Amino acid sequence: MPRIQLVVIQPTPFCNIDCRYCYLPQRTSKAVIAEQTIANLFSQVFASGWAEDGLTVIWHAGEPMVLPIDFYRRAFRLIDQLKPAELGLTHAFQTNGTLIDDDWCAFFAEQRVNIGVSVDGPGRLHDVNRVTRAGRGTFDRTIAGIRRLRHHGVPFHVISVLSAESLAAPREMFDFFVSEGIDRVCFNVEESEGDHVSRSFGEAGIEDAYYRFLREFWRLAAASPGKFAFIREIDEATRVVLRPKEAVFFNQLVEPFAITSMDWAGNIATFSPELLGLKNAGYDDFILGNINRDQLTELAEGPVLGKMQADIAAGVELCRQRCEYFSICGGGEPVNKLAENGSFVSTETTFCRMTKMRATDLVLDLLDLVGQRSTELSDAGIRSLGTELPAGGSRSDALPLV
């Protein structure tokens, strides 16, 4: 039976800005989801028995905050009325931050909404890609929104897309986050997806640049305890590498319906959320069906899902056979395989070499450095014992602390 952990809703494809790396083709459309579509989705999600406790509903691309607060009040109330009492559910927004004001902050606090703000670093880095339709930078408006959140005590994290320029500037990125009191950070890389071809992926040495960025950011963060509560790429890589053998690994992105995505029209997709909105004749644009017409549980038996699932599973199997990093990845991200390799039935991508392999290499390298340092200290302690131990005496209290 599928387990839905994350529901991604695109309440409108419209976005009020026009980032250069955006892969969403319909971001000028001002269509808005109908309340009935929301009701159809959640009544079926809850009736299916597939929803996991702790379900997250993320209101996502285009820009969710172009819709009024009242829209979300009604939507949240509707979902709450349909939800089984015992099921935990959290709402989340991923926003460009430009529309955050005091009223939104009050709403977020009242509804305990998880907020993620997209900001790519200080103005000179952010404004390279995150621009209006007129081509003007959006940094000033985004940082004003972040400061509003902080002013109201609304917890949030940021997602920063790393370009070749920001990868070369870990200290500047670090100083920016610290100066703005941003203590929960996630890094994305500029990916090739849909029609967007990553500029970063074409740069020579980009994978090592990612390694160096992460290493330096990690070093700086470790040297400033208390400045960060969460650095997603570091925390995740560490916990995935340093896990007990009994822990079962689960890659949401290759499990049907673990992430269930719906657009404004009620079209349903799964696996990588970016697939919803992309065109592909071979997989019927990745749309499994429409919640206003079809039964969610029947979509699991549909031909589109069957074809995607078979191909994605074949790609995962290739990863299992060929990749040294399979145990920390679980078969990668389907959308990247398709965009970079032209097929789900494939293995390595630049995306996975950067974000999974190099991140894992870094944890392994640091573990080795900790081990070497500890050995050196122990050896020094043993030598010290040999020369300084008083005859017949114990010096255990003099052993070096490691």
Add this chain to the structure above:
Amino acid sequence: MSLPQKYLKVVSELVTPGAIGVALLLGSAAPAAASPDPAGQQSTRAQDERVSERLAAIREAVSAVSGPQTQTEGRAGDQRLAWHNGWGNGFGFGFGNPWGNFNFGQPWNNWHNWRNGWGNW
């Protein structure tokens, strides 16, 4: 020293009661920015041991150090051990619920009192 022995030693030190957060400890070992590129070092990719074997040895070591508690308590939260949802340029999803019951980095529900944190907590 064999791989299992090597990582058992390292992991044991990382989880020493009272030790600072693992992320802090590992980050403190990172060389400064001016250090050579990983390709020029005795880095992960240059070593003889296969990455898959090293990762397996680390998991064995974590299990050995954390003890039977892992095996009984680890199941409840194991599905949370998903690689990050860093999907999409500028999009994605960060972590759990920061409003209360703040829990973004503990995939195994108290399987061990070892914090994967950034502070002395």
